[in-house]
Amino acid sequence: MTPRRLALLRFRRRPAAVVALVVIALFAGVAVAAPLLAPYDPTATSWSAIRKAPSVAHWMGTDENGRDVLSRVMFGARASLLAGVVSVLIAAGIGVPAGLLAGFTGGWTDAVLSRLVDAMLACPFLILAIALTAFLGPDLTNAMIAIGVSTAPRFMRVARAATLEVAGLDYVQAAWAAGASGWRVAVRHVAPNIVPPLLVQATLALAAAIIAEASLSFLGLGQQPPAPSWGSMLNTAQRFLTQAWWLAVFPGSAIFLCVLSFNLVGDGLRDALDPRGA
Amino acid sequence: MKLGVRLAQMVPTLILVSVLVFLLQQLMPGDPAMVLAGEERGDPRVVAQIRSELWLDRSVPEQYLHWVGNVLQGDFGYSWRTRQKVSDLITQKLPVTAQLATMAFLISLLIGIPTGVMAAVKRNKVWDYIANAIGLAGLSMPTFWLGILLILLFSVRLGWLPPSGYVPLTEDIRQSLVTTIMPAFVLGAANAAVLMRHTRSSMLSALSQDYIRTARAKGLSKPRVLLLHALRNALIPVVTLGALELGALLSGAVLTEQVFSIPGFGKMVVDAVFNRDYPVVQGVVLVTAVLIVTLNLIADILYVLINPRLRRAA
Numbered sequence: 366m367t368p369r370r371l372a373l374l375r376f377r378r379r380p381a382a383v384v385a386l387v388v389i390a391l392f393a394g395v396a397v398a399a400p401l402l403a404p405y406d407p408t409a410t411s412w413s414a415i416r417k418a419p420s421v422a423h424w425m426g427t428d429e430n431g432r433d434v435l436s437r438v439m440f441g442a443r444a445s446l447l448a449g450v451v452s453v454l455i456a457a458g459i460g461v462p463a464g465l466l467a468g469f470t471g472g473w474t475d476a477v478l479s480r481l482v483d484a485m486l487a488c489p490f491l492i493l494a495i496a497l498t499a500f501l502g503p504d505l506t507n508a509m510i511a512i513g514v515s516t517a518p519r520f521m522r523v524a525r526a527a528t529l530e531v532a533g534l535d536y537v538q539a540a541w542a543a544g545a546s547g548w549r550v551a552v553r554h555v556a557p558n559i560v561p562p563l564l565v566q567a568t569l570a571l572a573a574a575i576i577a578e579a580s581l582s583f584l585g586l587g588q589q590p591p592a593p594s595w596g597s598m599l600n601t602a603q604r605f606l607t608q609a610w611w612l613a614v615f616p617g618s619a620i621f622l623c624v625l626s627f628n629l630v631g632d633g634l635r636d637a638l639d640p641r642g643a
Numbered sequence: 644m645k646l647g648v649r650l651a652q653m654v655p656t657l658i659l660v661s662v663l664v665f666l667l668q669q670l671m672p673g674d675p676a677m678v679l680a681g682e683e684r685g686d687p688r689v690v691a692q693i694r695s696e697l698w699l700d701r702s703v704p705e706q707y708l709h710w711v712g713n714v715l716q717g718d719f720g721y722s723w724r725t726r727q728k729v730s731d732l733i734t735q736k737l738p739v740t741a742q743l744a745t746m747a748f749l750i751s752l753l754i755g756i757p758t759g760v761m762a763a764v765k766r767n768k769v770w771d772y773i774a775n776a777i778g779l780a781g782l783s784m785p786t787f788w789l790g791i792l793l794i795l796l797f798s799v800r801l802g803w804l805p806p807s808g809y810v811p812l813t814e815d816i817r818q819s820l821v822t823t824i825m826p827a828f829v830l831g832a833a834n835a836a837v838l839m840r841h842t843r844s845s846m847l848s849a850l851s852q853d854y855i856r857t858a859r860a861k862g863l864s865k866p867r868v869l870l871l872h873a874l875r876n877a878l879i880p881v882v883t884l885g886a887l888e889l890g891a892l893l894s895g896a897v898l899t900e901q902v903f904s905i906p907g908f909g910k911m912v913v914d915a916v917f918n919r920d921y922p923v924v925q926g927v928v929l930v931t932a933v934l935i936v937t938l939n940l941i942a943d944i945l946y947v948l949i950n951p952r953l954r955r956a957a
Contacts, residue, residue, distance in 0.1 A: 480655045480656060480659055481659055483656045483659070484656050484657075484659035484660045484662075484663055484932075485663065487656060487660050487932040487933075487935050487936050487939075488660070488663075488928055488931060488932045488935075489890045489891065489893045489894035489931055489935065490891075490894055491894035491895075491897055491898070492893065492894055492897060492912065492927070492928055492931055493928065495897065495912060495913070495916060495924075496664075496667055496912075496916075496924050496925075496927075496928045497667070497670070498916070499915075499916035499919075499921075499924050500667050500668070500670040500671045500921070500924075501670055502672060503916075572783065576783075576785050579785055580785065580786075580787065580898055583785075583787050583898070583901075584897075584898070584901060584913055584916075585917070586916065599787065599788060599791060602791065603791060603902065606791065606794060606795055606798075606799055606806070607799050610795055610799075613788075613791045613792070613795060614792075617785070617788035617791065617792070620785050620788060621780075621783055621784055621785065621788065624783040624784075624785070625779065625780065625783035628779060628782060628783050629779065632779075
């Protein structure tokens, strides 16, 4: 059996992870098809339906401007998932080549890159992201850049450690002995084999990035109104806690469910891809 | 590891941190001198004067050296908003966050370690599953949402606790605890989940060791074996991790302080971001980074101190 099939089998043996994967697919489907699925326009205000409790017409109630909360939660999935995916791509795009380079060349390059990573990790993740958005200016794109850059050191660490491990293996030594160039060894022989730990890291980073985007939007530094985002919806909800609990409960549940699913899939992938740990 | 070597390793990290924090300023859109000049921005003399006061007319490396020189003397510059010294602002706000973070840390220890031990002892039983599920939920719960939900329950519904505000410890200990218990729990919850997961795995590996079997074979009571033999060894890696997690607590404090309107370090940085008060943002990032580098050092030292094998070697 190929390692991939074996991993798939092991993953399927974890029902929680499989269910979580289905939940993620549902969220992704809702995000993509939001214009078709949402019962109302997420930005359409209605002065006759301000802060109405959940009802048949509005399953999740309406907000302070009479907008439909369900439609906003559906469209909010777009901001959250987009932010998660884009910032993880940015983080991996910076971190993986840097980690591969550091692990592969060693010496001064490694020393400099590793110290840089130490320095970046010394700033708490969210504070670094907040500082970056502060200087870049608050909007969703900059929030994604800030989250991506702040996450990059973690990818670099994982990629570096995996590279060091793989580079010492026999088949890599054999490739060297066969006269392959350094570039060829790095790209053809080492890179494909550091994918499993990176995949686990990416899934867990997605969960962290979604929380980070929600946090930045909650602070007013991410998605700007009136465009919907789970985090900014919770920001408004806070002002109406005594009158409208539904404004706080539904967007928050969406974040929680989405992040929980990514964490479950990440845990499942780790067990499936690393037989020693399972 | 020698303490001297470890201290020496901190130096390049701290220098790089300072360079990164300084470079943040270069990302800023627009000319700081124009912003600071405010309504007088039309007057070239005013702008030129500000520029020379802030060394903005020098080269970037010169600006950096000037800035670092000041920082080393404890001078982080002045807030653009209130004209107060950034160092004064930080010393005012830091104790508030420190109180919150300490309480949160204690709460997370009180929850995380016993549940972790319980989960390991009752491995693959109902207790283990419950503890794991709660742990995973704790990790996936956004801090600010947990805060909002608790306010809904304890302040709006039950009216037991105030939804916001802060009373300093020095003013009234009771009131101070009443105002901070909910935020501290919120802040500590995610940390408790992390500690629980690590205590569980660390405890599981300790329980499979030979010395545990020996202790049991000697006829020692179960609690005695668990607490004196297994837990003592299992906690060694957890202590290090606990110190490292203090960094995450500082991140979480930003959100918690926002939710509960607590005038601490985190609230200050968010307000500074909205006011485009860049020196304050830089000061906060630098101080937190230095704090965390120091905490990492303390974690390393603690690790050596509580681990008998390493203690003898050092």
